Amino acid sequence: MASRSASVSADRSVPGLIVKFGNYPLHHGGVGAIRSLGRLGVPMYAITEDRWTPAAASRYLTAGFVWPTTGTERAEELVAGLLRIGDRIGRPAVLLPTDEEAAVLIAEHADALAGRFLFPPVERELPRRLASKQGLHELCVEHGVPAPATLFPSSYEEVEKYAGTAVFPLVAKNREAFERRRRPAVSGTTRIPDARRLLELARGWGPSPGVILQEYLPREEAEDWIVHAYFDADSTPQALFTGVKVRSWPPHAGMTAHAYIVDNPELAAMAAQFIKQIGFCGIIDLDWRFDRRDGRYKLLDFNPRMGAQFRMFENEAGIDVVRAQHLDLTGRRVPEGEQLAGRRFVVENIDLPALAAYRRSGYTTPHAPARATGTELAWAARDDIKPFFTMCARLVRPGVRHLWQMWRSRRRAAAAAAGE
Incomplete structure (x- = not known):
């Protein structure tokens, strides 16, 4: 990892800002982005729910901005909050949204945010349409992309x-x-x-x-595939990756828990053609399902922002989609290289229950490599271990609180009984 990162020359004068709206503190994608650019010496900032989120514990975070939101606030309120954060950073920063609400807000209020921030010049209405199941289906039909x-x-x-x-x-x-x-x-x-x-x-x-x-695409007749990429202002891919999902949580319908980089030129070409047709630019996270019954890849979801598992994907030059965006938006060349086929991604806190569920179901993925060429963990990193322990503490805390409340209630009940 260190040698590949050393070959990437980023503009360290331009910071990055993780933008997230809503209450989901255990988000490993934000932590991955902070590490990815932070390891290049890029100053990193993040919007967090509180001071005790895993992202706030990262050694690569320059500063966090505690801003609890629900994602249902008025757009004007959210834009004003972003502008205040921009003022505090004091120089233009690359925006890195982790959810659809943030991606749509940035696109639809680009005029107000321009100058304070850097972001891809995507068409104003496109992210909202792509994030909509109906809008995406209509675009698939219009451009001949298979879909359920x-x-x-x-x-x-x-x-x-x-x-x-x-x-x-x-x-x-x-x-x-x-x-x-x-x-x-x-x-x-x-x-x-x-x-x-x-x-x-x-x-x-x-x-x-x-x-x-x-x-419904029967799981015994299907495989789940992922495409992550960054497209420049001309909708040309500067970094494009394909992978296969081995496990998700909840099973077969939730967040990626375990996946591998697997070369799939056919799927890569389909994704690149679709992006060119619709004129999108920026980071994408696509979910496809290969239907063995008719031999077609069907597009299920289009996330117009970085995916939580983006750190799974890296090429020989040390480029992932977040690094590609930062380099491109700051006028730097994005180094080319083959994707690291066989590289594995594991989300520690959800892969264990997913593994148990998948073993019971008997589901397997034929395209998963027999052995990984390397493993990227979502939370644990030798050079940045605090987010892992913070994640563990937040997982354990509700259980500890529950046990404490049970103990106190039993003591009160015992005291009341003794007084009778």
Whole structure:
């Protein structure tokens, strides 16, 4: 790692700022970005929920800005907060959003943020459309990109009619990424086994369901693939990586827990062509599912920002997507190199439960290498170990609090009984 980092010449006068809205302190992607640029000598700043997040504990963090948000604040309020942080940093910084809310806000308020910050000149409306399940599906249809068959119901009556002809099981997802921060109709990706269960759920979706109903791709007939990349202002890839997901948490529908870099030229070409067609620039995190039944890769999700597992992907020149963006936006050349095929990524706190669940299901990924060429851990790093221990403490604290409350309640009960 040290030798590859040494070959990357970053502009150390331009800091980076991790931008996140909402309460999710255990986010390893932000920690990875702080380490990635911090190891190059780039000053790193981050928005954090409090002073005790893993990101705030990183030795590579110059300063953290404690700013608790929900992601549902008015855009004007969030922009004003970002500008205040920009004033405190005192020089233009490269923005690195870790969620859709931040990516969309930056694109839609680029005029207000320009000058204080550096970010890709993406089309104003594009990130919101890509983050929307409906918007993404429409773009896939428009440009001939395979995607699961999808329905966007506008009423309960439409769901009721669909239930009579639908092929089950199917999955339900929230139509807009932002719904997860408000009152989501469903919790994440929900597998629906039959028509009776579909109608039960639909009764709670209101007169205008904010969901999509999507074809279920059987896990025994599918493989989960990932594409991470950085595209410049001309929608030309400066860094593009492909990998296969071995485990996720929750199983088959959640965050990557264990994955490998695997060369997939066909998928890389598909992703690059799609990005060129829609004119996107910036960092992307794409989820694809290979359907063995028809031999096609189907695009499931488009995250117009860095993914939590981006540090899995690095090339021989030491470039990941975050470094590629910083170099490009500061006028530096992005070194080329082959991706480090076989490199493994493990998220320590969720891979153990994922491993147990996948062993019970018998699911395997044929394209996963038999042996890793190297391993990148999400939390533990020899040169920056405090975020790992902070993560562990935050995981343990709710359990300790629960035990403490139980002990106190039992003491009170015992004291009350003794007084009777």
